[in-house]
Amino acid sequence: MAIRQGLLALLSQGPRYGYQLRAEFEASTGATWPLNIGQVYTTLSRLERDGLVSPGEQDEQGRVVYSITEAGRAEMERWFGTPVAQSDRPRDELVIKLALAVTAVTDVRPIIQAQRTATMRTLQAFVRARHASAENPAQRLVLDSMIFQAEAEQRWLDHCEAVLTAATRPQGPADAEHLTTDVPTPEHPNA
Structure with missing residues (x-):
């Protein structure tokens, strides 16, 4: 905006x-x-x-x-x-950071875990703030949006970890079939 x-x-x-x-x-x-x-x-x-x-x-x-x-x-x-x-929205620095980390770093799991911890703290702070602003609908809507975004980020981080874990498994003929059924996909109506 x-x-x-x-x-x-x-x-x-x-x-x-x-x-x-x-x-x-x-x-x-x-x-x-x-x-x-x-x-x-x-x-x-x-x-x-x-x-x-x-x-x-x-x-x-x-x-x-x-x-x-x-x-x-x-x-x-x-x-x-x-x-x-x-x-029209700014680029997501976290997405770019993780994409570049996958290219440059051997083990991305510590980066994902650090972000997951930080996002959970932020989510908890948003929830506390929402309870404190229950009487102000404008603030409540803003905080609800931020809570939903933090929850979505947590789900996406879980997805990243699952995809990267699956990608590091040895891939033989049996594993290739296993990979396509075990890797979670984003829940999206058009996916």
């Missing part, structure tokens, strides 16, 4: 100044995406340049309150109406 669309979504609820936007953005995302205040003001400047927000007058403390424009509302609605494509 681009920060600009997140700020537009928050501004659609009413005028706000930079520090309010930062605090509300972090609260809405369960503090999983901390923003630097410089990012907020740089983004607001670009949104103003693009005609998506308009600044108000400075208050007595020198803060400028921004409002969303009609063009900004249209941009926000376009963003909400457009599904996020898999290709």
Whole structure:
């Protein structure tokens, strides 16, 4: 998600100044995406340049309150109406790391185990945070997504270990048939 669309979504609820936007953005995302205040003001400047927000007058403390424009509302609605494509998401460093480890390292199992342990700790922290944020639906949705992703990562790590274990077995004619039936495959409707 681009920060600009997140700020537009928050501004659609009413005028706000930079520090309010930062605090509300972090609260809405369960503090999983901390923003630097410089990012907020740089983004607001670009949104103003693009005609998506308009600044108000400075208050007595020198803060400028921004409002969303009609063009900004249209941009926000376009963003909400457009599904996020898999290709739009950043590359998965863990996948790349394990693929390169299989090429460069003799025994990848310690790498998988270290990641499994770290992912389990993260999963437990997400579950605790979800219980603490039960009253905030936005935070709950973000944390649920992160929990599901961590659970999927655990399953994928199990799958990696099974595939690599099967690949290191000696392969004779009897083993080739055994390999095709014992190696778990991802559970996917199109697989």
